[in-house]
Amino acid sequence: NAGVMQNPRHLVRRRGQEARLRCSPMKGHSHVYWYRQLPEEGLKFMVYLQKENIIDESGMPKERFSAEFPKEGPSILRIQQVVRGDSAAYFCASSPETGSTTDTQYFGPGTRLTVL
Amino acid sequence: AQTVTQSQPEMSVQEAETVTLSCTYDTSENNYYLFWYKQPPSRQMILVIRQEAYKQQNATENRFSVNFQKAAKSFSLKISDSQLGDTAMYFCAFMKSFVTSGTYKYIFGTGTRLKVLA
Numbered sequence: 699n700a701g702v703m704q705n706p707r708h709l710v711r712r713r714g715q716e717a718r719l720r721c722s723p724m725k726g727h728s729h730v731y732w733y734r735q736l737p738e739e740g741l742k743f744m745v746y747l748q749k750e751n752i753i754d755e756s757g758m759p760k761e762r763f764s765a766e767f768p769k770e771g772p773s774i775l776r777i778q779q780v781v782r783g784d785s786a787a788y789f790c791a792s793s794p795e796t797g798s799t800t801d802t803q804y805f806g807p808g809t810r811l812t813v814l
Numbered sequence: 815a816q817t818v819t820q821s822q823p824e825m826s827v828q829e830a831e832t833v834t835l836s837c838t839y840d841t842s843e844n845n846y847y848l849f850w851y852k853q854p855p856s857r858q859m860i861l862v863i864r865q866e867a868y869k870q871q872n873a874t875e876n877r878f879s880v881n882f883q884k885a886a887k888s889f890s891l892k893i894s895d896s897q898l899g900d901t902a903m904y905f906c907a908f909m910k911s912f913v914t915s916g917t918y919k920y921i922f923g924t925g926t927r928l929k930v931l932a
Contacts (some may be wrong), residue, residue, distance in 0.1 A: 740905055740922035754917035805859035
């Protein structure tokens with residue numbers, strides 16, 4: 699059973715470009731979460747999605763950032779007009795739909811975004 | 815708002831020895847979940863152990879155990895018989911019950927960097 703997959707693992711963008719980060723949850727998981735980790739810091743929650751729905755986006759910056767989890771395909775975190783401060787590791791996590799294990803999130807390997 | 819505090823930025827332990835990492839949190843909730851995650855140099859986040867607040871019994875996973883003190887809002891991780899492969903960043907995380915919060919987001923501490931010495 700494959701784990702959470704993220705691609706690309708490393709992404710380099712110049713200021714003003716767009717960054718698209720992809721996340722495929724574990725098989726059977728319908729909850730997806732995105733977290734950001736700045737250098738030497740802990741992970742900060744950004745957004746929680748279920749298929750075709752954003753459930754909690756309380757951690758998303760108001761501008762330039764958006765996320766989706768379509769009915770088919772991976773979840774996408776999109777950052778428009780990137781700035782140097784967006785450089786970070788972005789982690790995706792997933793959890794199953796029901797049951798007592800819903801609270802446990804399984805993380806992908808992360809995408810390290812570098813903005814030049 | 816909930817906060818999670820890890821007061822030890824760095825720790826070291828000799829191989830085969832025991833080490834305890836501390837974590838405290840602040841919440842007014844009664845139902846919640848606590849986790850320890852390990853992040854080795856590969857940066858992959860790996861679940862170490864989880865604890866439901868309604869359970870009084872401390873969780874244990876092989877060499878890893880927790881000391882959960884609900885009244886004190888403390889959730890420390892004990893690693894017994896430390897191994898070189900335990901070298902990593904360790905993050906404590908808190909999550910409110912979905913019933914009360916409507917979300918499953920984690921709140922992480924800032925981490926403790928553990929180095930196991932040969």
